[in-house]
Amino acid sequence: MSTKPAPAPLPPTPPGRYRHYKGQDYEVLGAVRHSETEEVLVLYRPLYNNTGLWVRPHAMFFEHLEVDGQMKPRFTLIGE
Incomplete structure (x- = not known):
């Protein structure tokens, strides 16, 4: 048996409320x-x-996108 x-440890992913760059809110677990x-x-x-639930x-999730000529995060933490 091998x-x-x-x-590797999971990267830091603070749970809480996030806002998508298009304006909708999500809860990250x-x-x-x-x-x-x-x-x-x-x-x-x-x-x-x-x-x-979604994955x-x-x-x-944490990448930055070009939106209207500016780099913005796909999701932004806005609260716990």
């Missing part, structure tokens, strides 16, 4: 790991409807 090394690929994902839910790749 022993797989332990995965934390970072999770994909069971097969070990990809780090952000677990969140929209606060403007009841469509359940998005961590790097994509």
Whole structure:
């Protein structure tokens, strides 16, 4: 039986209320790991409807996008 090394610690992902650059609010529950690929994902839910829990790749959740010629974060922490 081979022993797989332990995965790296999850990156800091403060839980709380985040605002998407398009204006909608979401609750982030934390970072999770994909069971097969070990990809780090952000677990969140929209606060403007009841469509359940969603995941998005961590790097994509925290990336910056060009919007109207300016770089903006995709999501911004606005409260706990």
